[in-house]
Amino acid sequence: MYICTSLDLKGRTALITGASRRIGRAIATRMAKDGADIILHYMSSADEAASLREDLNKRGARATLLKADLSTPEGIDQVLSFSKSYGRDIDVLINNASVFKKATLWKEEDIPSMAPVLQANALAPYLLTVGLAEGAGLKRVINITDALAWLQRRKGYAYSLSKDLLTHITYALALDLAPGVTVNAVAPGPILPPEGKDYKYLDRVGGTVPLKVRGGPADVVNAIMFLLASDYITGQVIYVDGGAHLLKEGII
Numbered sequence: 001m002y003i004c005t006s007l008d009l010k011g012r013t014a015l016i017t018g019a020s021r022r023i024g025r026a027i028a029t030r031m032a033k034d035g036a037d038i039i040l041h042y043m044s045s046a047d048e049a050a051s052l053r054e055d056l057n058k059r060g061a062r063a064t065l066l067k068a069d070l071s072t073p074e075g076i077d078q079v080l081s082f083s084k085s086y087g088r089d090i091d092v093l094i095n096n097a098s099v100f101k102k103a104t105l106w107k108e109e110d111i112p113s114m115a116p117v118l119q120a121n122a123l124a125p126y127l128l129t130v131g132l133a134e135g136a137g138l139k140r141v142i143n144i145t146d147a148l149a150w151l152q153r154r155k156g157y158a159y160s161l162s163k164d165l166l167t168h169i170t171y172a173l174a175l176d177l178a179p180g181v182t183v184n185a186v187a188p189g190p191i192l193p194p195e196g197k198d199y200k201y202l203d204r205v206g207g208t209v210p211l212k213v214r215g216g217p218a219d220v221v222n223a224i225m226f227l228l229a230s231d232y233i234t235g236q237v238i239y240v241d242g243g244a245h246l247l248k249e250g251i252i
């Protein structure tokens, strides 16, 4: 069941970063189903990206693959060069790709691993948005943040900071790119198990949020579709987290 059923994406092109698997794949699949052409960005999941492209093509959607490492300036340049040579406007940008690396605030040896995380999770969405907004076509940007990023403060310090920074980038760009482009964020809670964890773990986390259950990729997709359909919402964060953001210290 979807909240929004009336959005017609026909004739629009969406660039979705980290689209080959998991939540990104669900976003790409739904947007293609609603008629959008999709640029499927991926980094290392080449097989999954190729199978998704095949799947979308079979359903009549035009899907194009784009490989780039967004933790490097070269990778960001690659995406922007691709967008210039694509030949059509890119109307929608979904900044979904994300890097997590263990890093604490206190260990000096962790510091070098922080820069690529900040680059991929915050600087890349910013630079891609600004770069694409220079063309005429961009209308909607959705940044995927994290309602529970603060939980990672101890183990994934850079990840936690990067998602906070991305929220602030969302507010700043919503102002700076108005009136032509809306910029919003969706902040998922427990949706899919992180690397090394299973659904038991996710159910345990889900049990601690006010709605007492984990979500699923369709919940994130619903929020995105709502924002894509909205002409008068910008600079918002929609929490898709069963109310977890209301608790902070109360969770797990």
Ligand SMILES: NC(=O)c1ccc[n+]([C@@H]2O[C@H](COP(=O)([O-])OP(=O)(O)OC[C@H]3O[C@@H](n4cnc5c(N)ncnc54)[C@H](OP(=O)(O)O)[C@@H]3O)[C@@H](O)[C@H]2O)c1
Residues within 6 Å of the ligand: 017, 018, 019, 020, 021, 022, 023, 024, 041, 042, 043, 044, 045, 046, 068, 069, 070, 071, 095, 096, 097, 098, 099, 120, 144, 145, 146, 147, 148, 187, 188, 189, 190, 191, 192, 193, 194
């Ligand atoms: N899963 C959850 O429950 C949850 C909760 C809160 C927030 N979120 C946020 O929701 C979004 C999607 O979540 P997810 O769990 O589906 O994401 P994910 O699996 O952690 O990552 C999505 C994709 O990011 C790409 N990526 C990683 N490093 C990259 C790099 N250096 N350059 C370019 N791409 C890179 C990967 O592509 P390849 O596989 O091709 O390498 C990966 O498939 C993320 O922004 C995440 O932070 C998720």
